[in-house]
Amino acid sequence: MKTNNILKAIGILVIGILLGWAIFGGGSDDAAEHDHTEAGAETIWTCSMHPSVRQSEPGACPICGMDLIPLEEEETSTDPNVYTMSENALKLANVSTMKVGKSEASRELRLNGKVEVDERNAYSQSTHIPGRIEDLRVNFTGEKVNRGQTLGVVYSPELVTAQEELLQAYSIRESQPDLFEAAKEKLRNWKIGENQIQQILSNRKAIERFPITADVNGIVTEKMVDLGDYVERGMPIYEISDLSEVWVMFDLYESTMGWVNEGSEVEYSIRSLPGETFTGKISFVDPLLNSQTRVATARVEVDNSTGRLKPGMFASGLVKNNIGEAGSNEIVIPKSAALWTGKRSLVYIKEEAAGGAGFRIRRITLGPSLGDAYVVEDGLQVGDEIVVNGTFTVDAAVQLAGKPSMMNPPENEETPEPVGEILLSEEEKTKLQPVFSNYLSLKDALVEDDFKLAEKEAKELEASLEQLEVSEFGASAGAALESYKMQLENNMESITPAEDISALREKFDELSIVMIRMAQSFKPFSDKLYIQHCPMANSDRGADWLSLSEEIENPYYGSAMLTCGEVTEIVE
The missing domain is CATH 2.40.50.100 (RNA polymerase II/Efflux pump adaptor protein, barrel-sandwich hybrid domain)
Incomplete structure (x- = not known):
């Protein structure tokens, strides 16, 4: 009996081995292939402080020594020059696009002036x-x-x-x-x-x-x-x-003098006479520029036999100028689509991408300014789809993701150009300083964790931007400032509605990117401005800000991590 039991046990063991081999042995090749596939999907490691770093293994950043972190899946792309945004992200950022076409290019120049006595x-x-x-x-x-x-x-x-x-x-x-x-x-x-x-x-x-x-x-x-x-x-x-004839005198700044000549037709309205529009011709353009205000005048002679126009009334005029040859069509894009760095002009091209839309930055050559638009001389073709609303939001997201952006051109482009310094007069710096002062006050309110004060300072910053007259600056400074102002106004649209300090801090990094570029271009203060960086802000991607003090006071975390960060550059 014992022998029989032993033989039965051995038989059951052999049958079990044979059944196991029959069931599992045939799938060994598939398992090996599955293991190979899993091993092939390598994790990409990057640095939160230097997103351009890419490694296949964990370790330390070769630039700053910080521990590398896994790159988020949504940041990976078959094309390193394309940044992908989901449909939901596009809606939240209020991004809109348009297809480029050709049209007649005409510049509309808006002038301000007032009624004066005929000398x-x-x-x-x-x-x-x-x-x-x-x-x-x-x-x-x-x-x-x-x-x-x-x-x-x-x-x-x-x-x-x-x-x-x-x-x-x-x-x-x-x-x-x-x-x-x-x-x-x-x-x-x-x-x-x-x-x-x-x-x-x-x-x-x-x-x-x-x-x-x-x-x-x-x-x-x-x-x-x-x-x-x-x-x-x-x-x-x-x-x-004798007020039976009066003059309407319009101000001409340096950047607009080339667009107004004697004989130019002007359509104007008088603020005190709403709903009425008048037309006239420029009879005289002042040959001299006021050395203090940098303004000349253009005169329209008006019959005032009815006595309705009173000296001192404010007027708004519109002068239209055709660009190029008669009947010619030009590629024209809205000013909101163009990014200007001081030397380069850029747009974002929309491309189809899995799970959303892809955006690629492209360098273009801008022609004459048409008021609210630019003529594009090179870099775009009819049918290209470009971002026209939310351009700066896209650029900030691209830059924070470490992709080629406004300040970080693609590798196949020329060596990245630093932000060029634009010399301002002391009077121009004085006009620009309130914007920086309000920004720094907003930063201080975030440092103090004071949301109510931050709300107030954000509104003050928005007001100082509205009061900033680009036309009062020289030609090169005015062109750069116009681009910066548009970016800042776009940022403020998302900052002022913030309902708590966390939401405000999330948008402060995009605002700071533009303010830093503007500080590097204009150097508005005689004192030093410190560019400071926190590697943990913006979901460990890092974020910058400006400060008048070398001491680190972090606006992204406030008292929670007040001293987190370092000085990366000094603007003198």
Whole structure:
């Protein structure tokens, strides 16, 4: 019995081995292939502080020594120059695109100005009689006067003496005729008429008070004397202007002077007359530029016989200029589509990609500015689809992901060009400084974990951007500032609606990218500006900010990690 039991056990064991081999042995090749496939899907390791680093194994960053982290799956792409965004991300970023086409290129130039007195019809009314103002008949500016109207009465001791000399000379006129004529001529020099001279001689009495009469018709635009004042001969007492014709004077800044010429048609409106539009021609362009304001003027002469236009009224004008030859079509893109670095102009091209849309940066050559658009001379073809809204959001996301971007060109492009410095006058720097001051105040509020204060400072920054007039800067500075301002305004659209400090901090890094570029271009302060970096911000991708202090105070974490970061560059 024992022997039989042993034999049964051995038999069962052999059968089990045979069954196991039959079931599992045939799949060994597939298992080996599966293992090989899993081994082939290698993890890519990168540095949160230097996203350009790519390694197939974990370890330390060769640049900064930090531990490498796995690259997120959504960042991998068959083309390293293309950045992919999901449909949901596109909606959240409010990204929109358009297909490039050709159209007639015309520049619309907007001008600001005001109504002024026609200088040719302005008259300075002076007194020809020295003395004291005894009576003033015209007492306020804006009063209408007619030629010959009495404006005031003057008591003149000198004139009284001259009349007495006339009466004495009259008594000896037979023996001294020359003396008599000289006495009369003296009165004529004071514009005493012949009738008044005869009145003095017939009355045998000097006239003590003489009227001052208006020499022209018009409106008193300035009153220069008061009752009781002493006036000298030839002293102006009123400014009188004929307002039946006026000038509308438009300001021309350096960057716009080449687009306005004598004879250019202008369509304009007067702020005080809403709903009405007027047309006219530029009759004169000032050949001189004001050295202080850097502004010249363009004049439109206007018939104002109805008196509706008043000097001092503000006007807004529009001048249209055709670009290129008549009938020619140009590739025109909105200004919001172009990124400008100081030397390069770039756009983002949309491409089809799995799971969303791919974006590739492309260098273009810009032609003339058309107000809200640019002519593209090279780099785009009809049918290309470009980003026109959310361009700077896309660029910031691409840059933070370590892909080729505005400040990090593709490897096949020329050596990356640093942000070029643009020299500003002290006056231009003063106009730009409020933007940086408000940004730094916003940064300080984030450091203090004060959301209410950060909200307030964000609105102050938005207001300072609105008040920044690009046209008041030189040509090269104005072109760069226009691009930066558009980027910043786009950033502020996502910052000001933030409902808590975390949401605000998420958008602060994109704002800081533009502010840093602008600081490198313009160097707005005489003090040093420190570019500081936190490798842990932005989901361990790292983020930068500007500070006036070398000491690290982290706006992305506040008190939680106040000193996390380092100075990476100094703007002097």
